[in-house]
Amino acid sequence: MARSHIAVPADTRRFSWRSPHGSGGSFEPNGRMTLEGRHDDFEENPAGWTSRQPIYAARIFVGFNVGPKPRWSMSDVVKIVKRIRKEQVGSPDATFLYQRGLYTSRRDASVVDETGAQIIILNLAGAGVREFRAQMIALAEEIATKLRQEEVIVEIQRGGLSKETIGVTPVYRPRRL
Numbered sequence: 001m002a003r004s005h006i007a008v009p010a011d012t013r014r015f016s017w018r019s020p021h022g023s024g025g026s027f028e029p030n031g032r033m034t035l036e037g038r039h040d041d042f043e044e045n046p047a048g049w050t051s052r053q054p055i056y057a058a059r060i061f062v063g064f065n066v067g068p069k070p071r072w073s074m075s076d077v078v079k080i081v082k083r084i085r086k087e088q089v090g091s092p093d094a095t096f097l098y099q100r101g102l103y104t105s106r107r108d109a110s111v112v113d114e115t116g117a118q119i120i121i122l123n124l125a126g127a128g129v130r131e132f133r134a135q136m137i138a139l140a141e142e143i144a145t146k147l148r149q150e151e152v153i154v155e156i157q158r159g160g161l162s163k164e165t166i167g168v169t170p171v172y173r174p175r176r177l
Helices: 074-089 129-146
Strands: 015-018 024-027 056-063 095-104 111-122 152-158 161-168
Touching (some): 015 152, 024 095, 056 095, 056 129, 074 111, 074 129, 129 152, 129 161
Antiparallel strands (some): 056 111, 056 152
């Protein structure tokens, strides 16, 4: 049985962003990359299809802490992505990179050293650019809300090149009395 190497089209270097209002932040992965799940039986996979045009993709950055306290895990993120993407396009296809990074809070400038994830989603469903962008913002909003995150960062790419970076904040729903 031939084995192939896994190639994930992701730039895992330091990532910085700045909003139109002048605020911004950065995230720097600093841990060893690992694979989630079984990975002892990867086989050679000849190309089944190709695209002559670069496709759109998104990288979503999320931490697992709430403030300074570890609270969430990769399985929590996977559950949310699976549910939302099934609702959006009928397929949960996504790649998850487990990582560790530093996040500077915009609330109090504290630096949070936390584990987290990059979620990589390719627009294989063929949604238009605006629709795909709206789907990724809705997904990030759900992640930020459910995991009580200050912000989740979405990077929209085309052909592996960054086109737009968006800071997505949670939606706070009023409590019922």
